[in-house]
Amino acid sequence: MDRKEEQAPRLVTEGPDGRGESLTTKEMRTVTEKGGKDLMSDEIVWQRSISDVNDSILLGIDKPSKTYYIALAFSVLCMAIGIAAWVYMINVGMGVSGLNSPVYWGVFITNFVFWVGIGHAGTLISAILFLFRAKWRNSINRSAEAMTVFAVMTAGLFPLIHVGRVWLAAYWMLPLPNTNNLWVNFRSPLIWDVFAISTYLTVSLLFWYMGLVPDLASIRDRVKGIRRLIYGMMSFGWTGTVRQWHHYEVGYALLAALATPLVLSVHSIVSWDFAMSAQPGWHSTIFPPYFVAGAILSGCAMVYTLVVPFRKMFQLEQFIRKEHLEALIKLTLLTSTIVSYAYSIEFFIAWYSGNEYEWAIFVKRASGPYAFYFWTMVFCNCVFPLAFWSKRIRNNIAVAFVVTVLINVGMWFERYNIIISSLVEDFVPGSWGHYEPSLVEITITVGSFGWFFTWMLIFARFFPLVSMSELKLIMPKPLSGDKLKSLKEGEAHG
Amino acid sequence: MANPKKERKGIVAVFRYLDKVSDAVKHMHRNKQFRDHVIYSPTSYHELMEHGEKVYGFSEVRWFTLVGALAGIATGFGMPIGMDWDWPIVVGGKMGGFYSLPAYFVFGFELMVLFGALATIIGMIIMGRLPDPRGKIRHNAITNDRFVVFVPGVGVDSEQAHLLRQWGADEVHHSE
Numbered sequence: 001m002d003r004k005e006e007q008a009p010r011l012v013t014e015g016p017d018g019r020g021e022s023l024t025t026k027e028m029r030t031v032t033e034k035g036g037k038d039l040m041s042d043e044i045v046w047q048r049s050i051s052d053v054n055d056s057i058l059l060g061i062d063k064p065s066k067t068y069y070i071a072l073a074f075s076v077l078c079m080a081i082g083i084a085a086w087v088y089m090i091n092v093g094m095g096v097s098g099l100n101s102p103v104y105w106g107v108f109i110t111n112f113v114f115w116v117g118i119g120h121a122g123t124l125i126s127a128i129l130f131l132f133r134a135k136w137r138n139s140i141n142r143s144a145e146a147m148t149v150f151a152v153m154t155a156g157l158f159p160l161i162h163v164g165r166v167w168l169a170a171y172w173m174l175p176l177p178n179t180n181n182l183w184v185n186f187r188s189p190l191i192w193d194v195f196a197i198s199t200y201l202t203v204s205l206l207f208w209y210m211g212l213v214p215d216l217a218s219i220r221d222r223v224k225g226i227r228r229l230i231y232g233m234m235s236f237g238w239t240g241t242v243r244q245w246h247h248y249e250v251g252y253a254l255l256a257a258l259a260t261p262l263v264l265s266v267h268s269i270v271s272w273d274f275a276m277s278a279q280p281g282w283h284s285t286i287f288p289p290y291f292v293a294g295a296i297l298s299g300c301a302m303v304y305t306l307v308v309p310f311r312k313m314f315q316l317e318q319f320i321r322k323e324h325l326e327a328l329i330k331l332t333l334l335t336s337t338i339v340s341y342a343y344s345i346e347f348f349i350a351w352y353s354g355n356e357y358e359w360a361i362f363v364k365r366a367s368g369p370y371a372f373y374f375w376t377m378v379f380c381n382c383v384f385p386l387a388f389w390s391k392r393i394r395n396n397i398a399v400a401f402v403v404t405v406l407i408n409v410g411m412w413f414e415r416y417n418i419i420i421s422s423l424v425e426d427f428v429p430g431s432w433g434h435y436e437p438s439l440v441e442i443t444i445t446v447g448s449f450g451w452f453f454t455w456m457l458i459f460a461r462f463f464p465l466v467s468m469s470e471l472k473l474i475m476p477k478p479l480s481g482d483k484l485k486s487l488k489e490g491e492a493h494g
Numbered sequence: 495m496a497n498p499k500k501e502r503k504g505i506v507a508v509f510r511y512l513d514k515v516s517d518a519v520k521h522m523h524r525n526k527q528f529r530d531h532v533i534y535s536p537t538s539y540h541e542l543m544e545h546g547e548k549v550y551g552f553s554e555v556r557w558f559t560l561v562g563a564l565a566g567i568a569t570g571f572g573m574p575i576g577m578d579w580d581w582p583i584v585v586g587g588k589m590g591g592f593y594s595l596p597a598y599f600v601f602g603f604e605l606m607v608l609f610g611a612l613a614t615i616i617g618m619i620i621m622g623r624l625p626d627p628r629g630k631i632r633h634n635a636i637t638n639d640r641f642v643v644f645v646p647g648v649g650v651d652s653e654q655a656h657l658l659r660q661w662g663a664d665e666v667h668h669s670e
Contacts, residue, residue, distance in 0.1 A: 251618035
């Protein structure tokens with residue numbers, strides 16, 4: 001055994017009674033490779049056992065750090081500024097928002113599409129990667145699911161803000177008959193969107209809460225008094241019987257199967273809000289897959305942007321490992337290449353179609369008054385992520401974090417670019433105009449980030465950021481010394 | 495197997511190791527002295543899920559999902575068709591109702607997923623006997639890292655307790 005091997009950490013796979021013997025990480029890996037599949041269930045070599053999971057992950061709930069409170073105060077401040085701007089806009093009128101002919105869809109709808117897109121990664125990571133048996137998702141799926149729920153909640157605010165008189169929004173948006181007893185137009189993509197987003201929010205919420213139930217029971221078993229009662233009620237009295245797990249596993253798989261096409265449908269339907277109109281720059285058949293790829297790109301980037309500070313703040317580095325973050329970056333890189341392809345094809349088809357209105361919009365996007373937004377989008381979403389081809393950069397958390405923040409910026413600009421540049425100049429030159437976000441719109445946008453981060457931070461204070469029960473499944477199984485010895489002997493005899 | 499509410503007193507055997515508890519479960523499955531025992535696990539380990547598959551068989555949660563999804567499809571198509579029938583709206587010279595069926599696939603699909611998901615949760619709750627406010631927490635470490643077997647109606651000096659110790663239980667004690 002060489003020096004490096006001797007220094008390899010020893011896995012804590014047996015109890016303190018000293019029965020049997022522990023294996024070095026190298027021995028563990030060798031046994032696993034030789035067929036001892038029940039020894040380790042993941043290719044990552046863990047230095048913690050399942051006994052450490054609850055204590056370490058719930059530490060943040062017991063004692064949040066000072067950074068947590070600073071972050072929370074900052075988020076609440078941003079949210080308060082946003083609320084103040086919204087109240088001002090309701091009080092004074094929609095004129096202060098800067099929305100006027102020809103641009104009636106501005107920053108609010110940009111924010112709506114942006115936040116729905118952010119909400120895509122959660123269910124992708126939870127449902128699609130679950131069905132593909134990608135084990136690395138077990139360490140980050142909880143954060144991603146929480147992000148999804150809060151992002152869709154944030155997105156849901158913007159149609160309400162956009163309609164101005166928010167107290168009438170339900171009347172306008174839901175299938176309720178109007179004063180002439182007419183029903184809504186079910187052939188309008190806007191009503192499709194209401195159904196798609198409501199379904200997505202409900203299913204994401206169910207999926208997220210369902211995953212939380214065993215972990216809530218874990219918290220219940222650690223705390224006392226009123227907290228025990230509350231967590232007990234929230235966990236539905238979960239006791240961890242094999243019967244409960246049996247039906248839970250089937251239910252979870254079925255929910256994943258239902259949520260998978262839902263993820264793909266939601267942003268497709270959002271894209272139809274644009275593609276179903278005859279507006280140049282919007283009326284494109286590539287929009288559904290283009291929007292879905294963009295949504296997944298922005299969602300993965302946002303998960304990374306969130307997970308990196310949160311794992312530091314709640315000391316989760318041992319469980320959200322570099323390997324998991326690297327896998328997430330690879331997914332980001334993949335979706336970035338799909339998005340780059342979509343951008344190119346969109347341009348090519350605008351030229352190839354011979355439609356002069358379509359082509360004029362695309363030329364103006366790249367060289368007109370909105371060129372800054374266009375090139376920011378291209379650099380942030382297509383060029384900077386190319387750095388992730390390098391393994392060194394993928395594993396450099398600080399650099400990767402900066403790139404993911406830039407991707408978030410780029411994705412916001414993508415939505416802004418699509419919406420604004422097509423609206424400012426349509427078929428009638430007499431109605432052409434110019435649009436820039438107003439202070440009220442910018443402030444409400446900042447407020448939406450405050451709202452989102454406030455929810456995330458409140459969640460992290462009371463619930464585990466890592467799915468403890470699922471994490472245990474990808475960690476070394478708690479096997480007795482006898483079993484480990486027999487596996488080692490089996491390996492020695494070939 | 496096992497409704498712990500029927501018999502709330504018995505013994506609790508606590509296991510530290512997965513291989514020991516899964517061996518014990520196999521032994522118990524063959525041994526007629528063990529009836530109505532309940533197994534608890536911190537997570538859904540494959541070894542114990544295989545046992546669950548044998549004991550509980552096909553999970554009926556699937557039926558809940560199917561019925562919910564079908565009800566969603568019916569509602570998703572029925573709602574716009576019904577509303578069009580109540581008051582047809584002509585859009586772009588086109589009638590609603592059956593003439594616009596492709597547009598209603600969106601509602602059929604979305605409500606299939608929504609109702610299917612809600613029904614799945616209901617199914618999981620009903621079949622998993624939840625919520626269970628009177629459910630006994632046999633050991634605080636079950637949700638952490640311990641496996642527990644509860645055998646109702648026997649004492650710590652019984653043959654069953656002896657066997658559980660022999661099969662690798664770290665501790666066997668009385669449970670109220």
